[in-house]
Amino acid sequence: MAFAPRADSVWWASVAAGAVYFLTALVVIARRISFERQRLLLDRIEAGLASAPAGQEAAAAVAGAAPLSLLWAIGSDASIARRVHLSVAEALVLRVGAPALEAIVRQNRRRGSRRTAALRALALTRAGASWRLLRLTLDDSSREVVGATVALLGEIEDRRAGELLVEALAAGRYPRSRVATALEGSAEDISDLLVPLLSSDDAHVRYWGTMLIRRYDVPGVSSLIGTLTRDPHPMVRKAALHSLGRMRTAEAVEAARRSLEDPVPYVRAYAVRAIAALGVRATLTSVLPLLADRDWWVRTAVKEALERAGEDIEHAVIPYLSHPDPFARNGAAEVLQNTGGFERLLTLEANGPSDPQRLRLLERLAEAGGLRMWDGVLLRLDPAAQGRARALLTAAHLEAGR
Amino acid sequence: MQTLVVLAVVVCFVYLMAVLGAFVLMLAGSGLEHARLAYQARSEDYDALSDSHFTIPVSVIAPAYNEEVVIEASVKSLLALDYPEFEVIVVNDGSRDGTLDVLKATFDLEQREVFYRRRFASRPVRGVYRSRTRPNLIVVDKENGGKADALNAGLNLARLRYICTVDADTVYYPQALLSSLRVPMRDPATIVGVTSQVTISRRPEVGGSARAGTQRVDGNALTDFQLLDYMRAFVNNRLGWSRWNFMLCAVGAFAVWRRDVVEELGGFSGAFTCEDIEFTFRVHRHFRRAGIPYRVIALAESVGRTEGPDSIGSLISQRARWQRVITETVWHYRGMMFNPRYGSVGLVGVPYYVLVEVLAPFFEVLAVAVIPAAWWLGILDWRDVGMMLVAMALANGILTNLAVLSYARGPRSYAMRDLLHLMGLGVTDLFIYRPILIYAQAKGVIDFLRGDKEWHKFARNRRQ
Secondary structure, three states: OOOOOOHHHHHHHHHHHHHHHHHHHHHHHHHHHHHHHHHHHHHHHHHHHHOOOOHHHHHHHHHHHOOHHHHHHHHOOOOOOHHHHHHHHHHHHHHHOHHHHHHHHHOOOOOOHHHHHHHHHHHHHOOOOHHHHHHHHHOOOOHHHHHHHHHHHHHOOOHHHHHHHHHHHHHOOOOHHHHHHHHHOOOOOOHHHHHHHHHOOOHHHHHHHHHHHOOOOOOOHHHHHHHHOOOOOHHHHHHHHHHHOOOOOHHHHHHHHHHOOOOOHHHHHHHHHHHHHHOOHHHHHHHHHHHHOOOHHHHHHHHHHHHHHHHHHHHHHHHHHHOOOHHHHHHHHHHHHHHOHHHHHHHHHHHOOOOHHHHHHHHHHHHHHOHHHHHHHHHHOOHHHHHHHHHHHHHOOHHHHO | OHHHHHHHHHHHHHHHHHHHHHHHHHHHHHHHHHHHHHHHHHHOOHHHHHHOOOOOOEEEEEEEOOOOOOHHHHHHHHHOOOOOOEEEEEEEEOOOOOHHHHHHHHHOEEEEOOOOOOOOOOOOEEEEEEEOOOOOEEEEEEOOOOHHHHHHHHHHHOOOOEEEEEOOOEEEOOOHHHHHHHHHHHOOOOEEEEEEEEEEEOOOOOOOOOOOOOEOOOOOHHHHHHHHHHHHHHHHHHHHHHHOOOOOOOOOOEEEEEHHHHHHOOOOOOOOOOOHHHHHHHHHHHHHHHOOOOEEEEEEEEEEEEEOOOOHHHHHHHHHHHHHHHHHHHHHOHHHOOOHHHHHHHHHHHHHHHHHHHOHHHHHHHHHHHHHHHHHOOOOOHHHHHHHHHHHHHHHHHHHHHHHHHHHOOOOOEOHHHHHHHHHHHHHHHHHHHHHHHHHHHHHHHHHHOOOOOOOOOOOOOOO
């Protein structure tokens, strides 16, 4: 028929499809074999490293004798342990040569894995112009290459790596959160590089400087961060509070307390968290009025902070069971439930002589917490106490609270 | 009669060519995207990320309905995720089996009253439970209201900046969150959603922790066909959708959304049979209308193993539902089709969906009917038909091999004999698996026309 595909074209289509099918199957098999070889090589390098006393030499010998294609593949994979990378890097520098590796890195049109492997080999062995190349690839037009460089700089324990990363952070060449992650793991003290970031004109830079500096015990930094709790940008105020929580100074406590009145809800929430982290009981009571905050995030932060303080804070929470704001009443009851205070009161009342003051308190808890809170607490009591607690509930007309 | 049959054969042939063309286009896009993502993943320092204080906290929400068999393994896998800050909210959606009892016993739950914002409507919550042993686990027990309703109940309790919706019949790998969240962490302002693929297993709670290169497939033909189906869908198609920013289905088994986007869009809709495709369409419509730059990203990595039906009846029930969901969503959002206002979503994504998914059952059923008729009437030679089927089977085999290729060298790599088994299975797909899907899809369209909105959960696979 005129419309039907010609018999020979159908036959050829089948032959072509068959050929491509077998070709792709061969590629799958080849890749699988290559994967297996790479895995075996990694195992042998690891075994070499583990062999005392000359582990590094044994590993270098294994890497030195391995096919180059496998070394390229391993060299580009950041998930492999650093000690293995070092053996592979040395083998690549030895066999390919630093100038050839530099040439591969400079081929800025190539985004391939080989470029990353060459860069890693140079950087880990500090061979050739590795620092200049790292700076070059940080400015690369490909985000993937910049990302690989940032991750690589994070692996290198050298102050110069920190300098390059701080530069990248300030310039915003790559998502700052990722640069900060690379900086966060740095074993070097780079606090002097971070302090200038706190006074940057760019709020994002101030933010990340504040987040990163908290790891270091730098004299005077606490007061500097304290001033950032008054920064015009709420994001920076949040970061300052986040960092202050780790600095147990009087300035930190004062700055956090002041921020409880910040107009931005998430800053207030972070002020609460900072106060909780500072762990000063007297200050913790200052977050209690925020149980009535109009924002759910702030109320949640307050409840979490109080619950973490546990039994210590219960007496300060109890007055809030009669607060005019229903959120505050609910919140206070929830806190007493989660600190175990409610359960303890009920157990005491069920197991011993009745106390009118305790009964009144239970009544207030019933009103503030509602039926389900009662049911939950009752379930947690032992069976005998459960029966008495239920009888008590009826006798004292506490169901009214339901 | 003969003219009609000739016409039908021509129409089927044209449709087949159009679908092949669309597949080749998506394959090209997926290949490029896969290369980019693979390079990115190989350059990533996961150790630094997993220790970082600068990762984005995530609330994982797992709706569960009658999952007593797998819930323990699923929740344990979620709690074992290698991620700095996350909470797990399991929502028991009125299960009629022992799901809640298993959770209570395994995780030492106790009922707690929690005062929270009821920002999203849901069926009444019967109780909220906290674990004495796992502080980041919350279990919500509520009346049955469907998956979207359960997700909304979980959203009300979620505290963190990103939401990850998962299935409670899936067992997740420890790297699932880290390997997915690393992407929006690069550009949280633009990337509003991320999805990743899951692999299929008859019993996801068993195995899966074997080292790379020794992973095994089920060995059950039906679930292995489904495994290939998932692989092809993700690796050959969805990566291409993602590259061109019309990723139209962030799968319910694993989707990460920016919380503010979920809130702004009013949560998940119970008006559709399934919530995942509809929500993804809604996200695209919202951002395209507002003219705000955004991306919904698909990743190639497998994040876990989910239970695939091991009986033909259950498979038909599941796939009929999927077809119904696709059809009802595309019908609801038909205004986006060929509408330049919606950019690549309107001009490529929705038409592609219509061509490859919505229209497929019509043409497949037509082809099944007219090709034997054409042969009987002497219009087609049986040898030509046979060779054409062979060519199509091999083409399907090629697509399968290309999908399997991504597994041949990676952390989830299968043992060599299993890779060979999968590649062999790919060629037979057309004759064994595809007819079941054609029937299921046709059933799904009929169910859509009848207005069926039920979930029709497939019967749990038998455990020995």
